[in-house]
Amino acid sequence: MNQQRFETGYAAYQAGDWVSAASLLGDAKAPGEVNGRIDHLRGNALMKLGRYDDAAQAYAEALQDTSYGMAGALGTNRGRALLAAGRVQEAADALRRATEDTSYATPYKAYVALGSACRAMGDVRGAGIAYRNAAIDEANPDPSSALRKLGACFMDLGRPSDAVESYRTALDFSTDLRAQSATYCDLALAYVAANRMVEAIDAFDHATADGSMLTPEAQAAYDAARNAVAARSGNRVSDTDDLLAAAGYGEFSDPLDPTGETTGNLMPSPEDTGFFSVTEEELVNNDRRRRRGGARRVFTAILVIVLLLGAACGVAYYLGFGWPTQESVAQELFAKKASGEDVSQFISGSVDDETRQRIESLVPKSTATSIGGVTRAMNASEVVLTATLEEGASKTYSVHMVRDGIGWKVSTIEEQYASTDGTATASDAQTSDAGAATTEAPAAAEAAPAGQPAAEGAPAEAAPAEQPAVEPAPAEAAPAEANDDATVNNGEITVE
Numbered sequence: 001m002n003q004q005r006f007e008t009g010y011a012a013y014q015a016g017d018w019v020s021a022a023s024l025l026g027d028a029k030a031p032g033e034v035n036g037r038i039d040h041l042r043g044n045a046l047m048k049l050g051r052y053d054d055a056a057q058a059y060a061e062a063l064q065d066t067s068y069g070m071a072g073a074l075g076t077n078r079g080r081a082l083l084a085a086g087r088v089q090e091a092a093d094a095l096r097r098a099t100e101d102t103s104y105a106t107p108y109k110a111y112v113a114l115g116s117a118c119r120a121m122g123d124v125r126g127a128g129i130a131y132r133n134a135a136i137d138e139a140n141p142d143p144s145s146a147l148r149k150l151g152a153c154f155m156d157l158g159r160p161s162d163a164v165e166s167y168r169t170a171l172d173f174s175t176d177l178r179a180q181s182a183t184y185c186d187l188a189l190a191y192v193a194a195n196r197m198v199e200a201i202d203a204f205d206h207a208t209a210d211g212s213m214l215t216p217e218a219q220a221a222y223d224a225a226r227n228a229v230a231a232r233s234g235n236r237v238s239d240t241d242d243l244l245a246a247a248g249y250g251e252f253s254d255p256l257d258p259t260g261e262t263t264g265n266l267m268p269s270p271e272d273t274g275f276f277s278v279t280e281e282e283l284v285n286n287d288r289r290r291r292r293g294g295a296r297r298v299f300t301a302i303l304v305i306v307l308l309l310g311a312a313c314g315v316a317y318y319l320g321f322g323w324p325t326q327e328s329v330a331q332e333l334f335a336k337k338a339s340g341e342d343v344s345q346f347i348s349g350s351v352d353d354e355t356r357q358r359i360e361s362l363v364p365k366s367t368a369t370s371i372g373g374v375t376r377a378m379n380a381s382e383v384v385l386t387a388t389l390e391e392g393a394s395k396t397y398s399v400h401m402v403r404d405g406i407g408w409k410v411s412t413i414e415e416q417y418a419s420t421d422g423t424a425t426a427s428d429a430q431t432s433d434a435g436a437a438t439t440e441a442p443a444a445a446e447a448a449p450a451g452q453p454a455a456e457g458a459p460a461e462a463a464p465a466e467q468p469a470v471e472p473a474p475a476e477a478a479p480a481e482a483n484d485d486a487t488v489n490n491g492e493i494t495v496e
Helices: 003-014 018-027 036-048 052-063 071-084 088-099 108-120 124-135 143-156 160-173 177-193 197-207 216-233 240-246 280-318 326-338 353-362
Strands: 366-375 380-389 394-404 407-418 424-428
Touching: 003 018, 003 036, 018 036, 036 052, 036 071, 052 071, 071 088, 071 108, 088 108, 108 124, 108 143, 124 143, 143 160, 143 177, 160 177, 177 197, 177 216, 197 216, 326 366, 326 380, 326 394, 326 407, 353 407, 380 407
Parallel strands: none
Antiparallel strands: 366 380, 380 394, 394 407, 407 424
């Protein structure tokens, strides 16, 4: 290599003097010498000069230098040069080889050029697959451009519904307002072709929102869509087909051959080929990520629910609520006693045997019970219960309970009596601390039948049967409830 000529040619390359750069770099190599870097730069300069055949030859010579590497970039540039020179089949072959370079960091560039080559050869299906691969390349900073070209392939194949999905996905990745307007126009034309007129009008409105003008073809389709919608709103058979025919739209696909298998324009459906998805490995990885993300969301939701339920249960426990409730325990106690069953399961295990026996003996055989009131606290509660006795009389009891886990059990029972001055007195089932005599009254002498005097030995303050005993006021108030390089740019082909 002639170092001086290389350095002079490289300086001209950096200064944009493409004529001098191409000449000096060509003279820098000795006859028969292989030098990837020199031929790469020379090919780029020849591309700038529009000498595409010479550029393609320079890139081919650069590819012979295996120690230089960059097979993907060189193959892509050579394919672009051949495509610009009109050597389409050679271009497609070169671009396919470029995509096989696993070290190529930006394969989407080769796929975009390959799509152009396939379309130039009339291979619309091959073009669509190439554009799809370009769109899903994570290195592609502008997948919307490839998706828009993919949509055009679907339109060429007479599959407007698939084109709609491609254009809509392109809009999701598009940030340039002018590009968005053009994509909306393409989307609107696809909607019209799919006979989705209301959506077509909305897309046309978006396309012209920035003041952009529609092409004559697009304007005719816009008018046809609006006329079709107006006709439908008039509740009569529309002239949609005639309007579309006048606008230049014919039949886009044979309903009996939607994928073009009979015509030879076979292009598998998106569901079969994954046009709008990634590779199988990427699908698996994405699915795993979605599952992990979904599992995390489900776990978080369950955790929040559990915490809320725990807090609610804590508040309820503090306020004296439990399960079974105080009312149900008291009524079950009396009901079991009336049926002659064992009631020990309702009595707290903290009471002694004597108290247990007195509680059991004090509970009468009743035909019905009603709750007069409940005083709740966290660890102790009181239920006022009126029992209708077998004799027809009624009697009121104060059933004291203590907490048992989340439920309640009886600790004592008191008979309630109405005094002559309107106040209530009670007879506890236990003895007083001072050792005073107990005041137990036999069940038969607790109340006198209607119209008869009280039985001898009955307490003087017992209420008549037809008058319920006065209920005592709650002993304790319950707490308050809280409730993206040769590409065409402005007519100029750039290289990488």
